[in-house]
Amino acid sequence: MTSASPETKGFDRHRLERINAWMDRYVDERKFxxxxxxxxxxxEEVWFNAxxxxxxxxxxxxERDTMVRLxxxxxxxxxxxxxMLAELGLFHLDAPVSEFIPAFRDMQALVPGATRVDQTEPAPAPTLHHLLTHTAGLSYAFNPGPLGKLMEERRIDFRAANASLAEMAELTAALPLAFQPGSRWEYSVAIDILGRVVEVASGQSLGDFFQSHIFEPLGMAETGxxxxxxTGDRFASLYTPLAGNPIALNARSEDGETLRLADAAGRSSFExxxxxxxxxGLVGTIDDYLKFVEMMRRGGSAGDARILSPRTLSFMMRNHLPGDIASMGPRSFAEQPMEGMGFGLxxxxVINPGRVRVPGSVGDFSWGGMASTMFWIDPVLDLSVVFFTQLSPSSTYPCRAELKALVHGALVG
Structure with missing residues (x-):
């Protein structure tokens, strides 16, 4: 990627320097x-700071080449x-996931207001579109409710060293759904299940598919x-302010220490x-991830490589919910705000920046990670931003909202 001076891209350099001061403050205050x-x-690259x-x-x-948990x-x-597989005509998004993972054929869902996992009713198999939009009825172990508790007890976290993606998908299918597919929104392991669909439909492992069809074409040599x-010692350690499991949000406990070592480089399961x-499951560098983000901003291409068509990318970056996330369910964990925010693929x-209460454009597409990383694409302003750190959980500080305000505050043209 070529670089350009901030002034030629509508930025005030002195206002961009506020970002550096903000980042330094987070370090000085032992938040990150x-x-x-x-x-x-x-x-074109406008600003980098570490x-x-x-x-x-x-x-x-x-540093710039530091590797993080994405x-x-x-x-x-x-x-x-x-x-990419849908573009090949291998399936359509209304296909039930049971066509790829038969264990999802005979599903049960918790009845509304259930307090026990045996309070269920029959449910159809979620579709691929339900999975893509987190409306499938799946959950996470750190979400409240009886399903999250059961997932925690059975350690269904898709990071096990002794279980394959196929085995984890089978374990997930044996659980009841948290609700009838399509009726609510809940952040979940749905995309992990889609990873297994990629394997079944392509005949490759998920890692091999990523490598041959996404990473190599985009030149993402340090993502996997x-x-x-x-890599040497470039892999960052993970920290948490919690006195216990850094993603056990239901048992949050603090004791004043804000930078507790949670996953040390050299001893991490990611190694x-x-x-x-x-x-x-991915790790990578900030330059690698920007290549992926830029591919999406450019409508599926990066140089001579075409990953998806512009129309497919436009389809992905639309809101696929009937309203905002907040209108579709409980206040479960999410990596972004729920009010004024829809969900694509x-x-x-962003469907209403005022309701999000963060500066932005209608159509901003974004997501983050549990270690407080984030990216966003602003198609109106032709803007791509990637932020890396390693602090879990990502709900600890309002860093994402603050960074968006800083970036928009530096845009003057």
Whole structure:
């Protein structure tokens, strides 16, 4: 990617420097160990900054080539893979997932207001579109309710070293749905299930499909399900303010320590083979992820590589819900706001910036990860932004809203 001066792209340089000060403040206040941000407009890099440390214990700086856990920023990649296969005519989005994973054929769903997992009624198999939009009735172990509790007990997290993606999908299918497909929205392992659909439909492992059809064409040489060999000590450690499991949101406990080591580089499960989680398993660098984001902003192309058609990307980045997320369900965890925010295929879509209460454009497409990473694409302003850090859970600080305000505050043309 070429670079351009901020002034030629409508930015005030001095206002962009506020972002650096904001990032430094988060480090100084021991909210983040370190972070980086990369901003592009019209396909040219406008601003990059990195600050703090990728390892507090080893005093290693957070740099441009630092590798991080992408967690749920894996979801847009899996969603793109699904749409690549749909473009081949291998399936349509209203196809039930049971056509690919037969264990989903005879489903049960919790009745409204259920307090136990045995309070169920028959339900149809979710469709691929339900899975893409988190309206399938699946959940996460950290979500409230009886299904989340059961998932936690059975350790259905799609990161196990001793279970394949196919095995995890079977375990998920054995659970009841949290609600009838299509009736509500709940953040879930749905995209992990779609990762298994990619495997069945393509005949490749999810990692191999990503590598041959997305990463290699886009030149994403340092993104994968395992920290690449030769990376050295560039992989960042993960931190949390919680006194316990950094993603056990239902048992949140704090004791004043804001940077507790949660997953140390050198001993992380991301440095050895594990279940290839299409919902949260990738690691990568900020430049690699910007290549993926730019492909989406450009309507499916990057240089000579075409991943998807412009019409397919436009379809993905529309709101696929009848209203905003808040109108479709409980206040479960989500990586973005719910009011004024719709959901497309693989990410959220701003439908009313005033209701989101964060500066932005109608049509902004974005998502984040559990370690407080995020990206957004503003098709109106021709803008792409990627932010990396490693602090879990992502609900700890309002960093995403603050960063969007800072970026918009620096745009003057």
């Amino acid at each position: 160990a370190g972070s980086s941000v990369l901003i592009a407009r019209g396909g 600050t703090g440390e990728r390892s507090v214990e080893a005093a290693l700086p957070f 967690y749920s920023m894996t979801k847009p990649v899996t969603s793109v893979a699904i749409m 399900f395992v920290v690449p060999e030769g 050895r083979d594990a279940c290839q989680s299409g919902g949260g 693989g990410g959220s879509v």
